[in-house]
Amino acid sequence: MAFEDYYNNNPITVVDQNRWDDRIPEVVMQFLTGPIVYTPLVTWDDRSARTGAESTIYSEMIEGDVDFDDIAYDAQYIPDPLSIDSRQRRTSMKRYGDKVQLHKVSNYFQMWRMTGGRDWKPILRGVLGNNVRRKMEMVSRNAYMVGDKAWWTYGGNATNFNELDATSKFTLEQVNRWNLGLAQTGTPVVPNGLLTDKIVIVPPGAVYDFQSSLATASQSEASLWLSSRLYHDSALRYEVGTWKNVRFVEAPNDRYGFNPSVLYNCGAIEVQYEVAAAINAGDGSPDPETTKVDGVWYVGQKDVTHYIQLEPFSPGDFAVHDIVTLHTLRTNAYGVTNGVNFMSGKTINRRVVAVDNDNYRIAVDRPIMKNYTTDLGSGVYGYITKGTHVGFCLAQGAGGAIHGSVNKQLEFYEPRPIDDFESVWRFVWDILGGTDIWEPHAFEAHFVAVTLAKPGGVISPPAAGS
Numbered sequence: 001m002a003f004e005d006y007y008n009n010n011p012i013t014v015v016d017q018n019r020w021d022d023r024i025p026e027v028v029m030q031f032l033t034g035p036i037v038y039t040p041l042v043t044w045d046d047r048s049a050r051t052g053a054e055s056t057i058y059s060e061m062i063e064g065d066v067d068f069d070d071i072a073y074d075a076q077y078i079p080d081p082l083s084i085d086s087r088q089r090r091t092s093m094k095r096y097g098d099k100v101q102l103h104k105v106s107n108y109f110q111m112w113r114m115t116g117g118r119d120w121k122p123i124l125r126g127v128l129g130n131n132v133r134r135k136m137e138m139v140s141r142n143a144y145m146v147g148d149k150a151w152w153t154y155g156g157n158a159t160n161f162n163e164l165d166a167t168s169k170f171t172l173e174q175v176n177r178w179n180l181g182l183a184q185t186g187t188p189v190v191p192n193g194l195l196t197d198k199i200v201i202v203p204p205g206a207v208y209d210f211q212s213s214l215a216t217a218s219q220s221e222a223s224l225w226l227s228s229r230l231y232h233d234s235a236l237r238y239e240v241g242t243w244k245n246v247r248f249v250e251a252p253n254d255r256y257g258f259n260p261s262v263l264y265n266c267g268a269i270e271v272q273y274e275v276a277a278a279i280n281a282g283d284g285s286p287d288p289e290t291t292k293v294d295g296v297w298y299v300g301q302k303d304v305t306h307y308i309q310l311e312p313f314s315p316g317d318f319a320v321h322d323i324v325t326l327h328t329l330r331t332n333a334y335g336v337t338n339g340v341n342f343m344s345g346k347t348i349n350r351r352v353v354a355v356d357n358d359n360y361r362i363a364v365d366r367p368i369m370k371n372y373t374t375d376l377g378s379g380v381y382g383y384i385t386k387g388t389h390v391g392f393c394l395a396q397g398a399g400g401a402i403h404g405s406v407n408k409q410l411e412f413y414e415p416r417p418i419d420d421f422e423s424v425w426r427f428v429w430d431i432l433g434g435t436d437i438w439e440p441h442a443f444e445a446h447f448v449a450v451t452l453a454k455p456g457g458v459i460s461p462p463a464a465g466s
Contacts, residue, residue: 036133037201037238037251038140038260041189041396042435044404048093056405058089089438091405096139097430098131100124104423121425128427132410136431141260142343143402143435144394144445151440153177155448160335161267161390164449166461169209170202170393172217174446175246182397182444189396189442190236190247199236199247200395203261205450207240207250214243246395256366257351262450263342264349265325266334267388268462271317275326275382276360277309279372284308286354286363293353293365294455300367307354307361308368310384315357318386321454322352326368328382340385346370351454388462391450396443403438406431 047056062085071078102120154160155168182198190197202210214222225243228235240250251261258264283305288298300306308326318324326348329341341347350364362384372382413428449461 035252036137039137042140042402042404043400044406046406048405048407054093056091060087062087092434092436093407093432094434095430095432096135099426099428100128101424101426125427128429132429139435147437153444153446162335164267164388164390165464167464168449170206170448171213175244178246178395179244187399189399196245198245198397199249200393201249201251202393203259203391203450204250205452206391206393206448208451258349261392263390263392264323265385265387266340266342266390269385269387272383272385273310273313274380276311278381279368281369281371282367284364284368285366307363310360312360318352318355318362320352322386323349324352325349325385326382389450389452391448393446395446398442401439401442402435404435406433408432
C-alpha cells in the first residue's frame with residue numbers, strides 16, 4: 001500500500017447511523033475500561049532502557065553437587081574440588097502500537113454529542129487508551145504459552161487440544177497436583193502472602209465445572225472450599241475462593257460476554273468454512289434499520305454488508321448463539337489439524353445471531369472491526385471455525401514466572417496533519433518491550449474442556465468420542 005492509503009484510512013467513514021434528523025438531544029457513548037488479570041503477574045523492568053541493549057543476558061551460577069561421603073582419617077587431599085558452572089537467560093524485545101485517526105469532516109455533519117460537543121477526538125483518545133490495556137493484557141497472557149509444550153498439562157487423559165472433551169473438564173485432582181508440582185522459588189506469588197500460597201486464573205466455566213465436581217466430593221473434601229466472601233478484606237481482585245492453598249481468581253468476561261481465559265474453538269473442529277468474500281471493517285451484523293440483536297440492540301451502521309459470506313455449508317452447521325472464530329492463520333501446533341491460531345492478532349470471536357442456509361451467510365452480534373480484505377488464495381479471505389472451546393487455567397506458585405523488559409516506555413503521539421487542508425488527525429502509541437518465561441517451575445499452563453454460558457442455557461463440551 002502507498003503512504004496515502006494509510007494516511008487516508010478513516011475508520012469513522014463507516015459510521016452512518018449518527019446522521020439523522022435532530023430528534024434526540026444527546027447520545028451518550030460509553031467505552032468501559034475493562035479489567036486486567038495477567039499483566040500484573042509479569043515482572044517488568046527497564047534495564048534495557050537504561051543500557052540501550054536490545055537484549056540483556058542474565059547469568060546465574062550453578063553450584064556443584066554435594067558429595068556427602070565421609071573422608072578417611074589419614075586423607076591428605078580431596079581429589080575432586082567443588083565445581084561450579086553457569087546458566088543464562090536472555091530477554092527479547094518487540095514493538096507494539098496502534099492508532100486512531102479522524103478526518104475532520106466527520107465532526108461537521110453528525111448529531112452525536114460526546115463530552116458536550118461533536119468532536120470525536122476525546123473519545124478516540126479513550127479508545128486508544130483502552131487499546132493499550134487490551135493489547136498488553138493479551139501479550140502478557142500469551143507469554144505463558146510460548147514455552148515448551150512438554151510442560152503443559154490437560155484435563156482428564158487428553159494430551160493435546162484435539163482430545164479435550166467432556167471427560168477433560170476441571171477437577172479437584174488437578175489442585176492436588178499443583179500443590180505437589182509447583183515449586184516455591186522464594187518469592188511469594190501474592191504480595192505479602194505466604195510462600196505456600198498458589199493462585200490459579202480460570203475462566204468462569206472452569207469454576208462452574210470445579211463446583212460441580214466439588215458437589216459430588218466427600219463431605220470432608222467439599223468442606224475445604226472457603227469462599228472469598230469469608231475473607232474478603234484480604235481477597236485478590238476477582239478472587240472467588242480458596243481450596244487446599246490454591247486461590248481461585250475468575251477471569252472476568254468483557255462487556256460482550258467473551259473471556260480472555262477461553263481459547264474459543266481451538267479444540268476439535270466441528271465445522272470450518274472458508275470466507276468467500278472480503279470483509280470490511282463494519283461488516284457482519286444485521287441491518288439496524290430492520291433487525292434488533294437480542295431484541296435490544298440496533299447494531300452497527302446501515303451502509304455496510306450485513307453478513308459474512310461463506311462457501312457452501314449444510315443446514316444445521318450453524319445455529320443462533322453459536323460462538324464462532326474468524327481467523328486468517330491455521331495451525332497444527334496444538335494437535336488440531338488446521339486449527340485456530342489463537343496467538344494471531346487477526347483471530348477474533350463472535351456470536352452468531354442469524355443464519356441464511358440458502359445463501360451460505362451468517363450474521364454476528366457485533367460488526368467485524370478489522371479489514372479481512374487480503375485474498376489468502378483462490379478467493380479465500382479467512383476461515384470461520386466452530387469447535388470445542390478450550391479453557392486456559394494458569395496456576396502460579398511463585399512470583400517472577402514471566403519477565404518483562406521495557407526498552408522504551410509507553411509513548412503517545414499526536415502528529416501534525418500534513419495534507420493541504422490539515423484534514424486528518426491521528427493519535428498513536430507505541431512501546432518497545434518483550435516478555436519471556438523466566439521461572440518455568442513457578443507456573444503451569446493447564447488446558448481443559450470448558451462449559452460456557454449462552455442465552456437460555458450452556459454450551460457443554462462434546463461427549464467422549466463424538
